[in-house]
Amino acid sequence: MDTAYRPTPRxxxxxxxxxxxxxxxxxxxxxxxxxxxxxxxxxxxxxxxxPTTHARLDETLYLHGSTGGGPMLAAREAPAGLExxxxxxxxxxxxxxxSAMHHSVNFRSVxxxxxxxxxxxxxxxxRALRSxxxxxxxxRADDCxxxxxRELAATGVLALxxxxxxxxxxxxxPVDDPEDQALQHWAGLVPLxxxxxxxxxxxxxxxxxxxxxxxx
Amino acid sequence: MDTAYRPTPRxxxxxxxxxxxxxxxxxxxxxxxxxxxxxxxxxxxxxxxxPTTHARLDETLYLHGSTGGGPMLAAREAPAGLExxxxxxxxxxxxxxxSAMHHSVNFRSVxxxxxxxxxxxxxxxxRALRSxxxxxxxxRADDCxxxxxRELAATGVLALxxxxxxxxxxxxxPVDDPEDQALQHWAGLVPLxxxxxxxxxxxxxxxxxxxxxxxx
Numbered sequence: 173m174d175t176a177y178r179p180t181p182r183x184x185x186x187x188x189x190x191x192x193x194x195x196x197x198x199x200x201x202x203x204x205x206x207x208x209x210x211x212x213x214x215x216x217x218x219x220x221x222x223p224t225t226h227a228r229l230d231e232t233l234y235l236h237g238s239t240g241g242g243p244m245l246a247a248r249e250a251p252a253g254l255e256x257x258x259x260x261x262x263x264x265x266x267x268x269x270x271s272a273m274h275h276s277v278n279f280r281s282v283x284x285x286x287x288x289x290x291x292x293x294x295x296x297x298x299r300a301l302r303s304x305x306x307x308x309x310x311x312r313a314d315d316c317x318x319x320x321x322r323e324l325a326a327t328g329v330l331a332l333x334x335x336x337x338x339x340x341x342x343x344x345x346p347v348d349d350p351e352d353q354a355l356q357h358w359a360g361l362v363p364l365x366x367x368x369x370x371x372x373x374x375x376x377x378x379x380x381x382x383x384x385x386x387x388x
Numbered sequence: 389m390d391t392a393y394r395p396t397p398r399x400x401x402x403x404x405x406x407x408x409x410x411x412x413x414x415x416x417x418x419x420x421x422x423x424x425x426x427x428x429x430x431x432x433x434x435x436x437x438x439p440t441t442h443a444r445l446d447e448t449l450y451l452h453g454s455t456g457g458g459p460m461l462a463a464r465e466a467p468a469g470l471e472x473x474x475x476x477x478x479x480x481x482x483x484x485x486x487s488a489m490h491h492s493v494n495f496r497s498v499x500x501x502x503x504x505x506x507x508x509x510x511x512x513x514x515r516a517l518r519s520x521x522x523x524x525x526x527x528r529a530d531d532c533x534x535x536x537x538r539e540l541a542a543t544g545v546l547a548l549x550x551x552x553x554x555x556x557x558x559x560x561x562p563v564d565d566p567e568d569q570a571l572q573h574w575a576g577l578v579p580l581x582x583x584x585x586x587x588x589x590x591x592x593x594x595x596x597x598x599x600x601x602x603x604x
Contacts, residue, residue: 223495271533275532279439308491317487364585366479
């Protein structure tokens with residue numbers, strides 16, 4: 173398999189092309205780190221963007237939905253698959269420049285396009301749900317009650333093959349024009365990080381159940 | 389003005405309706421706290437979702453773009469405005485239940501739909517850019533070099549009236565079925581927070597420039 177996705181006109185940005193990458197490992201790392209993504213699809217001819225959870229398994233991106241949710245209903249009505257754009261974004265820093273113009277954000281994002289299919293096969297659906305659980309924290313799938321057949325049927329999962337995919341990354345310092353560098357406005361980065369706090373046990377959890385190692 | 393947005397069929401979720409709210413103050417708080425949003429629009433008939441920065445000014449949502457970027461080009465070609473869906477999502481906690489089925493995420497999201505217009509009036513554009521700067525950190529607009537006329541012309545801004553808007557919020561504990569409560573899997577919340585680190589001055593910043601109070 174190629175180490176990079178093949179660019180298409182749809183995955184070639186019109187601006188800041190130097191920030192685009194098609195490297196599979198870079199794309200995978202962003203998708204794997206992002207806790208949620210934003211799923212775009214058409215409903216009654218208009219764009220809809222909804223947050224959802226996802227997990228990558230090799231070159232398939234699984235998206236979690238409920239069977240009665242908008243994307244699942246739309247996908248059921250699209251026999252050739254539901255045309256989607258899935259975007260996952262990590263914000264790494266605020267970029268403050270001396271000039272208003274050059275303010276920016278350091279980020280890493282992935283945009284994946286294609287036709288998403290409804291996962292109906294119970295074995296694939298279970299695999300997808302395990303990936304979604306392990307995406308929360310690796311190890312979680314082995315440490316919870318697996319779905320019953322009825323629960324599995326009540327859970328919606330969409331699958332998107334990762335084929336038309338690009339990542340976009342901005343890193344590093346603010347870039348001010350030379351004539352602005354002597355201005356006395358503070359310039360630099362404010363790093364940002366999605367930080368987990370200490371786990372809070374459910375009120376009705378048996379106090380004898382310890383915090384599992386994958387949460388510590 | 390009503391204290392709530394008027395629900396429409398497009399802003400009524402098909403699932404978990406009890407999590408939906410149309411309260412203006414709740415919507416504003418989410419938009420104001422979210423650093424970025426995801427902008428959905430149609431390009432060549434297909435959905436596209438891109439991350440961008442935004443700022444709310446009363447009941448207008450301003451979106452930052454570059455003049456050559458996809459959404460700006462599409463908006464220029466849509467005289468009645470570009471049909472968009474703008475979604476901002478804050479992730480508050482991982483929700484771990486004893487059963488796979490009841491895993492979830494505590495989140496707050498806003499979905500705003502409508503026709504976005506290109507902001508061409510220089511005075512409104514400047515107001516929008518000041519809002520975008522103050523959205524990074526309140527006070528920043530007064531502490532940087534304002535754009536020149538040429539820079540202003542090179543910056544793209546879209547405006548969306550907040551009219552067809554809803555928020556969706558999940559809070560609180562995992563909800564397991566009664567028969568699962570005695571299972572010995574850990575259940576509870578892992579709180580998440582986008583945390584700023586200490587500001588990192590630009591390598592070429594005059595060391596005499598102090599970190600401004602709004603970043604401390």
